[in-house]
Amino acid sequence: MNRYLVPASLLGTAVGGAVLFKDYVSGGACPSKATIQGKTVIVTGANTGIGKQTALELARRGGNIILACRDMEKCEAAAKDIRRETLNHCVNARRLDLASLKSIREFAAKIIEEEERVHVLVNNAAVMRCPHWTTEDGFEIQLGVNHLGHFLLTNLLLDKLKASAPSRIINLSSLAHIAGHIDFDDLNWEKRKYDTKAAYCQSKLAVVLFTKELSRRLQGVCVASVFP
Numbered sequence: 026m027n028r029y030l031v032p033a034s035l036l037g038t039a040v041g042g043a044v045l046f047k048d049y050v051s052g053g054a055c056p057s058k059a060t061i062q063g064k065t066v067i068v069t070g071a072n073t074g075i076g077k078q079t080a081l082e083l084a085r086r087g088g089n090i091i092l093a094c095r096d097m098e099k100c101e102a103a104a105k106d107i108r109r110e111t112l113n114h115c116v117n118a119r120r121l122d123l124a125s126l127k128s129i130r131e132f133a134a135k136i137i138e139e140e141e142r143v144h145v146l147v148n149n150a151a152v153m154r155c156p157h158w159t160t161e162d163g164f165e166i167q168l169g170v171n172h173l174g175h176f177l178l179t180n181l182l183l184d185k186l187k188a189s190a191p192s193r194i195i196n197l198s199s200l201a202h203i204a205g206h207i208d209f210d211d212l213n214w215e216k217r218k219y220d221t222k223a224a225y226c227q228s229k230l231a232v233v234l235f236t237k238e239l240s241r242r243l244q245g246v247c248v249a250s251v252f253p
């Protein structure tokens with residue numbers, strides 16, 4: 026046997042392990058070098074977490090980014106951070122409260138009036154495992170914000186997205202959808218004892234089902250749900 030074989034394979038294992046460990050501790054990274062100059066992107070819940078990182082990365086790639094958030098102070102601060110970090114000045118804050126159908130309609134009307142195109146809609150915002158609260162319109166909060174709010178927003182912007190094809194709708198779901206069950210007789214948990222975890226799973230299953238059906242119906246608009 027070649028006397029270098031064992032040391033070489035040990036070295037290979039060590040280097041491979043180090044690369045995997047680095048990936049694990051630093052998190053994933055998108056290897057694509059694609060840029061999106063001239064593309065308009067809306068990210069909901071973009072003032073923090075995954076939404077802010079998504080907006081930052083897309084701003085770095087040259088897009089015209091609209092941060093859609095319920096708290097304008099946090100939204101403006103995030104837009105400022107992203108502009109400073111990426112030197113992309115086409116990053117703007119707009120008010121959108123997904124727990125209010127009125128706010129969603131106002132936001133969409135402004136987008137339709139002011140934006141010539143919308144190429145990407147990232148439905149990212151969510152509430153998780155909260156008490157039995159309801160939205161302004163009386164829906165159970167997790168279903169209301171995570172699914173129904175985005176459902177209305179997407180439908181209001183659909184003509185704009187179709188006119189901007191090839192375009193994309195990305196819905197943030199969760200592996201939690203696997204445990205989800207939709208109780209069509211009691212969507213708002215009025216007849217059962219509230220289970221916040223099951224309500225979150227229900228809302229994320231609704232997101233996945235909406236994505237599948239929308240994707241089946243649309244041509245020219247790519248619709249996908251992701252577990253981040």
Ligand SMILES: NC(=O)c1ccc[n+]([C@@H]2O[C@H](COP(=O)([O-])OP(=O)(O)OC[C@H]3O[C@@H](n4cnc5c(N)ncnc54)[C@H](OP(=O)(O)O)[C@@H]3O)[C@@H](O)[C@H]2O)c1
Pocket residue numbers: 069070071072073074075076093094095096099121122123124125148149150151152153170197198199200252253
């Ligand atoms: N993080 C994970 O491990 C994980 C796992 C599975 C799935 N996900 C999904 O990934 C997405 C992002 O998760 P994340 O961890 O980044 O969440 P996060 O840090 O909690 O951020 C959630 C965002 O949604 C916004 N939001 C909440 N209610 C809203 C409303 N009524 N109107 C508008 N915006 C509202 C929040 O705004 P405020 O700052 O004003 O509250 C915040 O910007 C969510 O859809 C989540 O379900 C995350």
